[in-house]
Every structure is written in structure tokens, then in C-alpha cells.
Amino acid sequence: MSAALKAKIADVFEEPGCEVNQGKTAKARKAGCTKQLTPGAAAGGCAFDGAKIALQPIVDVAHLVHGPIACEGNSWDNRHSASSGSQVYRTGFTTDINELDVIYGAEKRLFKAIREIVEKVDPPAIFVYQTCVTGLIGDDIEAVCQRASEKFGKPVIPVNAPGFAGPKNLGNKLGAEALLDYVIGTVEPAYTTPTDINIIGEYNLSGELWQVKPLLDALGVRVLSCISGDGRYNEVASAHRAKANMMVCSKSMINIATKMQQRWGIPYFEGSFYGIADMSQTLREIARLLIEQGADADLARRTEALIAAEEARAWDRIRAYRTQLTGKRVLLITGGVKSWSVVAALQEAGLEVVGTSVKKSTKEDKEKIKEIMGDDAHMIDDMTPRQMYAMLRDAKADIMLSGGRSQFVALKARMPWMDINQERHHAFAGYEGMVTMVEEIHKALFNPVWQQVRTPAPWATVADPMLV
Numbered sequence: 291m292s293a294a295l296k297a298k299i300a301d302v303f304e305e306p307g308c309e310v311n312q313g314k315t316a317k318a319r320k321a322g323c324t325k326q327l328t329p330g331a332a333a334g335g336c337a338f339d340g341a342k343i344a345l346q347p348i349v350d351v352a353h354l355v356h357g358p359i360a361c362e363g364n365s366w367d368n369r370h371s372a373s374s375g376s377q378v379y380r381t382g383f384t385t386d387i388n389e390l391d392v393i394y395g396a397e398k399r400l401f402k403a404i405r406e407i408v409e410k411v412d413p414p415a416i417f418v419y420q421t422c423v424t425g426l427i428g429d430d431i432e433a434v435c436q437r438a439s440e441k442f443g444k445p446v447i448p449v450n451a452p453g454f455a456g457p458k459n460l461g462n463k464l465g466a467e468a469l470l471d472y473v474i475g476t477v478e479p480a481y482t483t484p485t486d487i488n489i490i491g492e493y494n495l496s497g498e499l500w501q502v503k504p505l506l507d508a509l510g511v512r513v514l515s516c517i518s519g520d521g522r523y524n525e526v527a528s529a530h531r532a533k534a535n536m537m538v539c540s541k542s543m544i545n546i547a548t549k550m551q552q553r554w555g556i557p558y559f560e561g562s563f564y565g566i567a568d569m570s571q572t573l574r575e576i577a578r579l580l581i582e583q584g585a586d587a588d589l590a591r592r593t594e595a596l597i598a599a600e601e602a603r604a605w606d607r608i609r610a611y612r613t614q615l616t617g618k619r620v621l622l623i624t625g626g627v628k629s630w631s632v633v634a635a636l637q638e639a640g641l642e643v644v645g646t647s648v649k650k651s652t653k654e655d656k657e658k659i660k661e662i663m664g665d666d667a668h669m670i671d672d673m674t675p676r677q678m679y680a681m682l683r684d685a686k687a688d689i690m691l692s693g694g695r696s697q698f699v700a701l702k703a704r705m706p707w708m709d710i711n712q713e714r715h716h717a718f719a720g721y722e723g724m725v726t727m728v729e730e731i732h733k734a735l736f737n738p739v740w741q742q743v744r745t746p747a748p749w750a751t752v753a754d755p756m757l758v
């Protein structure tokens with residue numbers, strides 16, 4: 291690993307905005323947060339994958355992967371990040387290096403690839419991603435990018451997060467560092483308003499940002515840039531002129547928020563778009579920060595009025611499902627989405643939550659779950675697929691909400707399942723999102739296919755081994 295990359299990783303681990311990090315001793319902090327991976331075990335994405343996930347939602351940029359073609363194949367479009375315009379981000383660009391490049395170096399090939407993109411696509415910027423092989427043979431992507439920027443007169447940004455640097459999470463942060471080093475602060479916005487904000491760590495999965503943006507529009511709050519969902523290069527580059535930053539609950543790009551505070555004095559808060567109470571709290575926080583920064587104090591009153599109207603409308607629509615959903619039991623195995631914010635909406639629709647995972651929850655999250663579900667809250671730290679299967683097979687739950695990896699457990703038990711993690715196809719953010727979630731649960735539970743798959747096949751004379 292190059293000295294520059296080592297220094298960058300050390301810098302990323304020194305995170306003032308992370309309580310876990312700050313709670314460690316200086317020695318433990320130096321060791322970093324990366325867990326040593328077990329060879330041969332499924333380990334999730336690599337650092338390159340993490341950087342790509344974090345930056346690819348910038349839609350008008352060409353994302354060029356410098357490495358063997360499999361790296362691009364691994365990471366291309368694996369989430370449903372939506373765009374309201376340009377589709378350049380969905381084109382897979384790669385240098386696709388071969389054996390000779392490994393022997394002689396692939397810097398020239400990279401330069402040619404950049405030229406080809408400029409000639410054929412002409413995007414406002416090109417992001418170049420380092421990968422393991424090109425990192426190991428010592429290709430200097432920073433130098434190539436600098437030369438290409440000068441030659442073609444447009445930003446060519448190196449994203450130095452080769453897979454071997456660490457896990458996906460670290461890659462998210464290294465991707466964010468590339469924005470801090472080369473992008474944010476390089477363009478001035480055409481105009482500014484006292485209510486400009488940035489939303490950081492929101493990827494517009496299945497168009498979730500668009501469930502929230504109308505609310506901000508109604509309040510007269512302008513999203514100067516979203517990093518990175520449905521983002522545009524020039525918007526991200528002018529993000530330093532915002533009055534406040536919102537950090538979306540996952541801490542994947544916290545370094546952007548903390549460093550923008552240090553460099554440009556932009557205050558930030560951490561909020562969430564998931565769950566009705568959380569959405570309202572987030573709107574209140576945005577208003578509070580903007581007023582502190584000089585926006586009209588009437589914003590607070592307008593925010594409360596909007597919250598009251600939107601909450602009432604959402605609860606009414608959720609309650610409409612009560613008669614049919616009352617008594618149905620849900621097993622909730624969530625990843626990134628905070629489980630307690632979802633629990634409240636499920637309960638309002640009459641659903642009973644029989645268990646919720648707390649693997650990634652903080653202490654406060656667990657307290658909150660207890661508060662909402664009572665002392666008998668069934669919190670699951672880690673559940674094996676076998677346990678999930680037994681729970682569904684014995685009909686202790688009627689539906690499972692989880693990430694894509696557990697879907698086959700539910701399908702094997704012939705029970706409905708719904709995806710609520712990153713790969714989901716429906717948008718669950720804001721007030722509208724919670725209504726959609728309840729609607730989708732209703733659809734899954736009452737889909738006639740379950741009746742059919744549970745009926746024994748006409749030729750089945752012995753007990754079906756699948757059901758044993």
C-alpha cells in the first residue's frame with residue numbers, strides 16, 4: 291500500500307464525528323476500525339466497491355474503473371439509485387486491463403480510456419477508480435488524472451480505494467475523501483439562498499429522495515446538493531456554499547459533514563427519513579439549523595404546520611389497512627434501516643412485530659425499541675437462516691421483512707417476504723414511504739400465490755420433505 295494511501299486511511303480513522311471512535315484509546319484508534327477478513331468466508335464488498343457505491347449515484351459523471359473487467363462487473367449498478375436526468379452513471383466504463391498491462395503497466399491505457407470518454411460522452415467530470423491489480427502493479431492514477439485534467443480541460447478525479455485497502459465501509463469514506471480533496475469547493479453556485487442545505491449519505495435508492503424533496507420544496511428549503519443520490523457534478527462541487535448539512539443516519543460519509551464544518555463552518559446534524567416520527571424530527575432539525583444560520587424565523591411555524599398536516603394524512607392512510615392486517619405477525623430483520631422507526635408504523639397498521647434484529651443498532655436504538663414494543667420486545671442479535679426458517683415454518687411469523695440474502699429462507703418456508711434493504715425496489719422514505727411499506731406488506735401477505743404453493747402437488751403421496 292502506498293504511503294499516501296496509508297496516511298489517508300489513518301486520517302479517515304481519526305473521526306471526530308464518531309462517538310465510537312472518540313471513545314477509544316489513542317492506541318486503539320490508531321489500529322483502525324477494520325476487522326481482519328477471514329480468507330474464504332463471505333466478506334461483503336471491498337473498499338473499491340464501497341467507494342463506487344458512494345459515488346456512482348452522481349449521475350452525470352462517467353465512472354471509469356481502472357482494473358480487470360470483473361471489478362466493474364462486481365460493482366456495476368448493484369443498487370437501484372435513480373436519476374431524474376442524465377443516465378451516464380449507468381454506463382459501465384472500464385480499462386479492462388490484460389496480462390501485458392500487468393507486466394508493462396496500464397497508465398497509458400488509462401489515459402487513452404479517459405480520452406475516449408471525453409470524445410464520445412463528454413461528461414462534466416470523470417471519476418477514475420483504483421482497484422487491487424492496478425494498485426499492486428503501482429499505476430499512479432493521481433498522476434494520470436492530473437495530466438488528463440490539464441490535457442482535456444475538465445476534472446478527472448482519482449478515487450484511490452483499491453479493494454485490498456479494507457472493507458466496503460472504509461471504501462465509502464475513501465470515496466468521500468476524494469470529493470473533499472478534489473471536488474467540493476471548486477465551483478461557485480449561480481446563486482445562494484438563506485435556506486440552502488446539503489443532504490449527505492442519501493443515495494436516492496428507488497427514488498427515495500423524491501419522497502422527501504417535495505416536503506422541503508413546500509417549506510422553501512433548497513437542496514443545493516445531495517451527496518450523492520441523483521447528484522450532479524457541479525452541484526456537489528458547489529456544496530460548500532450551503533447553510534446547513536444533513537447527515538443521513540448511516541455514518542457512511544460522516545467525514546464529509548465533519549470536514550465541511552471544519553473548513554467552511556457549515557453546521558450539521560444527523561437525521562433519518564425512515565419512519566413518521568423521524569421524518570418530522572428531521573424537518574424540525576433542518577428548520578432549527580437554518581434559523582440559527584439566519585433564515586426567516588417563520589420557517590419554524592411553517593414546518594410545524596406541514597408536519598401536522600402530513601402526519602395526519604399518513605396515519606389515516608396507514609390505519610385504512612388495520613382491518614385486514616390486525617393480528618398478522620412480522621419478523622423484522624433489518625440492516626441499514628433503523629428498526630424502531632419502522633416498528634411504530636407497522637404497529638399502527640395493526641401488525642404485531644414478533645422479532646426485530648438489533649445487530650447494527652446502537653444502545654439508544656435498543657432503548658427506543660423497548661419503549662415502543664414493551665419489555666417483552668423480542669430483540670434478535672443474530673439469527674441463523676435455520677432459526678429464521680423454523681420461525682416461519684412454525685408460523686410464528688406471517689411475513690419476513692429483510693435484506694435480499696434471506697429471501698430464499700422465507701421462500702423455502704413458503705412464506706411471504708419483502709425486501710427492505712439497499713436492493714429494495716420500492717421507496718420507503720418520508721411519510722409517503724411508510725404508507726408504501728404498509729401497502730406492500732398488504733400486497734405480499736394477500737398475494738394468492740401463497741395459497742397455491744402451499745397446496746400439496748397432486749402427485750405428492752408422501753409428506754413433502756421441504757415442509758419437514
Ligand code: SF4
Pocket residue numbers: 336337338339357360361364420421422423452453454
Ligand atoms: S478491487 Fe480487488 S477486491 Fe475489489 S472487486 Fe476488484 S479485485 Fe476484487
